[in-house]
Amino acid sequence: MSDIFELAAKSVLEQDADLAMEQVKKHLDSGESPMILMEQGFIPGINKVGELFSAGKLFLPELMMAADVMSQASEKLMGALPPGSKSENADIIITAATVKGDIHDIGKGIGIAMFRANGFTVYDMGRDRANEDIIDDAVKHNSNFIATSALLTTTLGEQKQLEEMLKKAGLKGKIKTMVAGAPVTPRWASRIGADIYAENAHEGVVGIKKAMAAA
Amino acid sequence: MSNIVTRMGDGSMLEMSEKELREDIEAGIEEAVDKGGVPPLTQDEIEYLVELFKRKERIVGVEMGNEVILTYDAATLKIKRHSLFEDRVNSLAIYERLLGADTTELCHVDYSYKMLKPIVSYEAGTLEQALSVTHAPMFYGAMPNLGLYTQPDGPFPNPMELLPQGKIKEGRAAYDEMVASAVEDIVFIAETMWEAGADGINLDTVGASGDPDFKASLLAVEKLTAKYPEMAIEMGMAGEFVLGMHGEMYHDDQRLAGLYPTEQLKLAEKAGVAIFGPVVNTNNTESTPWNLARTIALIKPCSEAATIPVHANMGMGVGAVPVTDYPPVDIVSRVSKAMVELCRLDGL
Amino acid sequence: MGMAVAHAQASGMGGMRTAGDLVARLQLSKKMRIGEAKKYVADKLGVSVVELSDPIIMSEVRADNGFGIMMPLGKVPKGLECKFNIARKLDLDINCLNRFKARAGLA
Numbered sequence: 001m002s003d004i005f006e007l008a009a010k011s012v013l014e015q016d017a018d019l020a021m022e023q024v025k026k027h028l029d030s031g032e033s034p035m036i037l038m039e040q041g042f043i044p045g046i047n048k049v050g051e052l053f054s055a056g057k058l059f060l061p062e063l064m065m066a067a068d069v070m071s072q073a074s075e076k077l078m079g080a081l082p083p084g085s086k087s088e089n090a091d092i093i094i095t096a097a098t099v100k101g102d103i104h105d106i107g108k109g110i111g112i113a114m115f116r117a118n119g120f121t122v123y124d125m126g127r128d129r130a131n132e133d134i135i136d137d138a139v140k141h142n143s144n145f146i147a148t149s150a151l152l153t154t155t156l157g158e159q160k161q162l163e164e165m166l167k168k169a170g171l172k173g174k175i176k177t178m179v180a181g182a183p184v185t186p187r188w189a190s191r192i193g194a195d196i197y198a199e200n201a202h203e204g205v206v207g208i209k210k211a212m213a214a215a
Numbered sequence: 216m217s218n219i220v221t222r223m224g225d226g227s228m229l230e231m232s233e234k235e236l237r238e239d240i241e242a243g244i245e246e247a248v249d250k251g252g253v254p255p256l257t258q259d260e261i262e263y264l265v266e267l268f269k270r271k272e273r274i275v276g277v278e279m280g281n282e283v284i285l286t287y288d289a290a291t292l293k294i295k296r297h298s299l300f301e302d303r304v305n306s307l308a309i310y311e312r313l314l315g316a317d318t319t320e321l322c323h324v325d326y327s328y329k330m331l332k333p334i335v336s337y338e339a340g341t342l343e344q345a346l347s348v349t350h351a352p353m354f355y356g357a358m359p360n361l362g363l364y365t366q367p368d369g370p371f372p373n374p375m376e377l378l379p380q381g382k383i384k385e386g387r388a389a390y391d392e393m394v395a396s397a398v399e400d401i402v403f404i405a406e407t408m409w410e411a412g413a414d415g416i417n418l419d420t421v422g423a424s425g426d427p428d429f430k431a432s433l434l435a436v437e438k439l440t441a442k443y444p445e446m447a448i449e450m451g452m453a454g455e456f457v458l459g460m461h462g463e464m465y466h467d468d469q470r471l472a473g474l475y476p477t478e479q480l481k482l483a484e485k486a487g488v489a490i491f492g493p494v495v496n497t498n499n500t501e502s503t504p505w506n507l508a509r510t511i512a513l514i515k516p517c518s519e520a521a522t523i524p525v526h527a528n529m530g531m532g533v534g535a536v537p538v539t540d541y542p543p544v545d546i547v548s549r550v551s552k553a554m555v556e557l558c559r560l561d562g563l
Numbered sequence: 564m565g566m567a568v569a570h571a572q573a574s575g576m577g578g579m580r581t582a583g584d585l586v587a588r589l590q591l592s593k594k595m596r597i598g599e600a601k602k603y604v605a606d607k608l609g610v611s612v613v614e615l616s617d618p619i620i621m622s623e624v625r626a627d628n629g630f631g632i633m634m635p636l637g638k639v640p641k642g643l644e645c646k647f648n649i650a651r652k653l654d655l656d657i658n659c660l661n662r663f664k665a666r667a668g669l670a
Contacts, residue, residue, distance in 0.1 A: 274572065274573065276573040276574060277574045280613040282575060282576040282583075283574055284575075284586060284590060285570055285571055285575040285578075287567060311579050311584065312633050314568065314571065314578070315577045315579060315580045315581075315583065315633075316578045316583075316584075317575065317576055317577075317583035317587040343662075346659040347643050347659075348641070348642040348643075350579055350630070350642065351579065351583075351584035351587065352584060352591050411659075411662070412658050412659030412663070414591055414657070414659070445656065447591035489591055490590060490591070490594075522594075522596075524590040524596055524597065529570060530566065536566065541565065542565065547566055547569035547573065548569055551574045562590065563574065
């Protein structure tokens with residue numbers, strides 16, 4: 001079995017959809033739980049992709065292609081789960097946006113690719129989005145998380161305002177918040193009351209999983 | 216015993232023991248060696264850093280005679296950022312006659328070459344006035360900022376929308392078109408400001424939009440220095456490695472994505488850059504000793520390999536300076552001294 | 564701004580208080596590294612490298628040569644006038660002076 005896990009991880013790292021699907025088929029034919037291949041093969045593979053991307057050893061097109069391979073494998077494996085059962089991450093719904101006044105979206109795009117690769121459902125609202133719209137979207141999609149990115153010290157304040165608006169609307173705690181962006185620090189996250197601070201896409205995935213486990 | 220007071224990468228205070236200090240310095244070096252493929256710092260350099268952080272003085276500085284040049288990127292913008300609506304010519308005079316700046320830089324608040332096209336004649340007029348009443352060498356600067364060339368801000372399809380759809384080829388084609396357009400804009404603005412009398416042109420935050428941004432900057436420098444061999448161009452980077460947004464973009468047979476400071480410098484030098492500004496990003500979840508050791512390990516080989524002046528970027532959130540709008544003097548003076556003395560920098 | 568002041572105090576040459584602006588000109592126009600640029604300026608001015616960053620010595624050198632001083636009241640060279648003096652003494656080409664001469668019909 002360990003060969004299958006290694007090959008599954010390799011298929012994501014090398015963005016090889018055919019290799020990924022071969023491992024999915026072999027695994028399903030063996031009668032093992034589909035989740036095992038996700039957890040021990042594909043997820044370690046996409047995590048490695050995230051690490052390499054953070055170190056400048058792998059690049060955005062490869063990251064996107066790896067996320068696509070991961071998504072195809074995930075879809076096939078999840079489809080094979082017994083009716084009524086769910087994947088570990090199926091309930092994780094995220095509304096993501098770059099805050100009002102900020103047009104930087106590279107970091108957000110990378111984060112979203114990693115979230116999707118991990119099986120999370122993501123609603124990408126784009127950039128320069130008002131907090132009112134972000135909250136409306138999260139309510140509409142029953143999101144567990146709102147993830148916002150701010151790249152400027154001048155737009156950071158939007159993240160604080162979002163926390164205040166969630167409190168006023170009685171949604172604070174029901175919808176958890178994740179803050180990210182170059183000037184965002186753990187100190188800032190703690191000061192404004194955000195639930196998760198993410199320094200990069202990989203940390204964002206880890207933070208969301210931890211928050212779900214603690215819920 | 217925790218008796219050494221230092222700070223985290225976000226500027227907050229932190230106490231550590233000497234053992235913890237040494238561990239953080241060594242871990243920072245290890246990270247640089249691992250990611251950047253650079254040699255580790257020597258034992259003497261580690262001891263220098265340990266002693267630096269053990270010092271109790273609030274402010275420290277380089278030995279007399281070791282002072283370097285300070286270039287101030289986006290100078291006029293920084294005055295405006297404080298809601299001081301000072302005329303830009305006066306702002307530059309304030310930099311040189313109140314702050315003792317070694318160089319100054321005129322810039323527009325919309326700090327991107329693309330945005331300057333419709334107003335370049337006004338900018339040239341302001342530059343000419345500023346040059347006539349100031350003394351220090353004056354740059355005109357802006358960012359290549361390739362992000363402004365994609366929809367909805369520019370004419371080209373947005374690769375951040377194409378790539379997730381698996382349209383890799385189309386995404387890369389859009390980047391190629393953006394590069395060509397950005398080169399035209401940078402060259403147009405730089406030529407106009409050089410002919411207005413600027414002492415230098417600053418390409419600031421190069422690579423902010425990844426490898427296409429770096430490619431456009433290198434091509435623009437080549438074109439400009441071919442036409443004006445005496446033009447002084449400063450190239451300041453955006454990050455410690457070039458983000459691979461395209462991933463397959465080459466210059467002089469060198470893949471641009473993933474290049475660390477020394478390789479970036481070599482391409483910049485060959486293109487004709489006069490002053491190179493390497494960047495190492497500050498990690499705000501690690502301590503300043505960790506960040507400083509890592510930054511020195513990554514920038515020292517770049518400075519050693521250079522034949523042109525190297526001015527490391529040491530503004531907010533880079534060069535081990537904490538990620539805060541209010542960087543404390545105890546940390547800024549320590550990182551300033553150590554970077555100059557251990558990396559043998561020519562300026563900041 | 565606080566950060567710029569901290570850097571200036573910790574490791575900066577001092578701009579017009581000293582010879583920072585003059586040394587910077589060599590980095591821009593001749594791509595000289597700091598040691599070479601300082602030596603070039605020190606030799607031209609007849610001072611030591613350490614003296615280049617000393618405001619007492621350099622304010623006198625600047626006043627004597629008309630390079631521009633921090634408090635330029637009446638009857639002292641300012642702006643372009645100083646740049647002509649700098650270019651001549653340091654044997655440098657200054658871009659804006661060439662443009663000025665061409666526009667003023669002095670070239």
